Amino acid sequence: MLSSVVNTVLLYLADLGYFGIALGLMIEIIPSEIVLSYGGYMISQGTIGWPLAVVAAVIGGLFSQLFLYWFARYGGRPLILKYGKYLLITEHHLDLAERWFVKYGQGVIFGARFIPVVRHAISIPAGLAKMDQTKFSVYTILAIIPWSILFLYLGETLGTNWRSIKEVAAPYTNGILIAAVVMIVLYVVLKKRQRTT
Secondary structure (H helix, E strand, O other): OOOHHHHHHHHHHHHOOHHHHHHHHHHOOOOHHHHHHHHHHHHHOOOOOHHHHHHHHHHHHHHHHHHHHHHHHHHHHHHHHHHHHHHOOOHHHHHHHHHHHHHHOOOHHHHHOOOOOHHHHOHHHHHHOOOOHHHHHHHHHHHHHHHHHHHHHHHHHHHHHHHHHHHHHHHHHHHHHHHHHHHHHHHHHHHHHHHHO
């Protein structure tokens, strides 16, 4: 069951409509799955519509990741280690994300968006490596769109039962996780073949 604090924040965001979805995803006070499923609930109530809800989700999700990217790119690792805890990013998360980025390359940005823990932290090694911002944004958007559509759809389908999103979404998120890992493995294999030819 959601805490009263989360409920209060969601009600506040609901009053802001599309901007509330974007803001909720941008500041990440509560997990994106909950913000998006509540957005789906608002769609079911006719408060907001599908196309702009997806646009708001993409804008909010992208800026959330760009903030981490800029933070790392212009602040460097020492700043991340000093202030990362306030962004819920530990040194372990950073080390893991850096290993993924170094091992799998820039293309991992897309697949990693679907992997717990790595999902948010992967923006940091991209920033530290000064990855091209346009390419970073494109990979991020391509991952945000299906994720947002899934949770908006589930939230709309659940309607007033949107609070049970975690249990309902589990089979989907597990499937997405497996697909993301397979995608990353295929990407790595193709990269290795390109290097050897």
